[in-house]
Amino acid sequence: MAESPKPVALVTGANRGIGFEVSRQLGAKGFRVIMTSRDDVKGQKAARTLAGEGLDVVFYQLDVLRLDDNKVANDLKLFIDSQFGRLDVLINNAGVFLDPSRARGGSPSVFDAKLSLIRQTMDINLYGPLVLCQIAMPHMRRQHHGRIVNVSSGMGQMSEMGSGYPGYRLSKVSLNALTKIVAAEVDNDFHETDILVNAVCPGWVQTEMGGEGATIPVAQGADPIVWLATLPKGSGRDKNLVSRIGGEDRLNGLFIRGRKVIPW
Numbered sequence: 001m002a003e004s005p006k007p008v009a010l011v012t013g014a015n016r017g018i019g020f021e022v023s024r025q026l027g028a029k030g031f032r033v034i035m036t037s038r039d040d041v042k043g044q045k046a047a048r049t050l051a052g053e054g055l056d057v058v059f060y061q062l063d064v065l066r067l068d069d070n071k072v073a074n075d076l077k078l079f080i081d082s083q084f085g086r087l088d089v090l091i092n093n094a095g096v097f098l099d100p101s102r103a104r105g106g107s108p109s110v111f112d113a114k115l116s117l118i119r120q121t122m123d124i125n126l127y128g129p130l131v132l133c134q135i136a137m138p139h140m141r142r143q144h145h146g147r148i149v150n151v152s153s154g155m156g157q158m159s160e161m162g163s164g165y166p167g168y169r170l171s172k173v174s175l176n177a178l179t180k181i182v183a184a185e186v187d188n189d190f191h192e193t194d195i196l197v198n199a200v201c202p203g204w205v206q207t208e209m210g211g212e213g214a215t216i217p218v219a220q221g222a223d224p225i226v227w228l229a230t231l232p233k234g235s236g237r238d239k240n241l242v243s244r245i246g247g248e249d250r251l252n253g254l255f256i257r258g259r260k261v262i263p264w
């Protein structure tokens with residue numbers, strides 16, 4: 001199949017919450033959006049909703065937990081190659097918060113943490129995104145262009161690290177490290193390429209994960225993710241833009257909240 005004339009974005013966990021809203025906003029900006037979801041029925045329904053709004057979306061069933069299986073990763077690669085021939089944007093959004101909480105009658109303490117839950121959280125929140133970066137990068141390198149946004153959390157900020165919820169915290173601090181590693185590797189090619197890799201804390205967003213009391217509407221939580229994903233060519237080195245958002249040098253390998261740089 002010929003290369004898609006439109007830019008193509010892949011969003012994980014696109015069936016609800018922030019991933020659904022990011023898909024909607026990217027679709028409205030003219031992207032063909034590959035909406036992935038681990039659940040076939042929920043994913044199809046979400047894609048139908050956005051298609052009904054006139055957006056160019058395609059559903060693909062993907063459980064990011066299963067990306068350690070070469071067949072799952074290869075099938076996804078083949079799907080992207082054969083259906084689109086390009087990948088411009090990767091949004092690593094799918095995530096879980098599996099640590100027990102007092103509100104749910106459990107203990108969030110690191111001393112009571114179950115390794116199996118921490119491992120599962122790492123598989124979904126960290127290793128899935130890592131494999132997806134590996135799948136996306138050959139396209140981005142070939143195109144000399146690409147945007148990767150890893151949806152992280154303030155709970156993964158080393159500078160603000162607090163107690164409890166070790167699975168979620170460890171997974172997000174590691175996702176931040178992954179962001180820096182991938183950004184540093186593409187930075188070596190930065191003169192030839194226009195690939196930007198950043199992490200976002202969306203804030204406390206009104207989704208199922210955000211729960212009661214969350215203050216930020218989903219559209220606002222999605223905004224910095226979509227902003228980073230759609231930064232125009234060359235903006236990674238736009239000194240005015242970088243200084244306006246509180247950066248020092250480049251808009252690559254940064255941690256962003258509300259379109260501003262925050263400390264790791």
Ligand SMILES: NC(=O)c1ccc[n+]([C@@H]2O[C@H](COP(=O)([O-])OP(=O)(O)OC[C@H]3O[C@@H](n4cnc5c(N)ncnc54)[C@H](OP(=O)(O)O)[C@@H]3O)[C@@H](O)[C@H]2O)c1
Nearest residue numbers: 013017018038063064065094095153204205207208209210
């Ligand atoms: N909401 C907040 O306040 C907040 C704050 C900071 C960071 N974040 C981050 O924002 C991202 C999106 O969260 P959200 O608030 O939109 O949460 P959400 O409403 O709970 O949605 C999470 C999404 O991830 C998907 N998912 C979970 N495990 C998966 C797997 N193994 N494979 C594929 N998809 C999987 C879920 O699919 P199912 O429907 O099948 O479960 C769902 O689509 C997460 O990375 C989260 O850590 C959220």
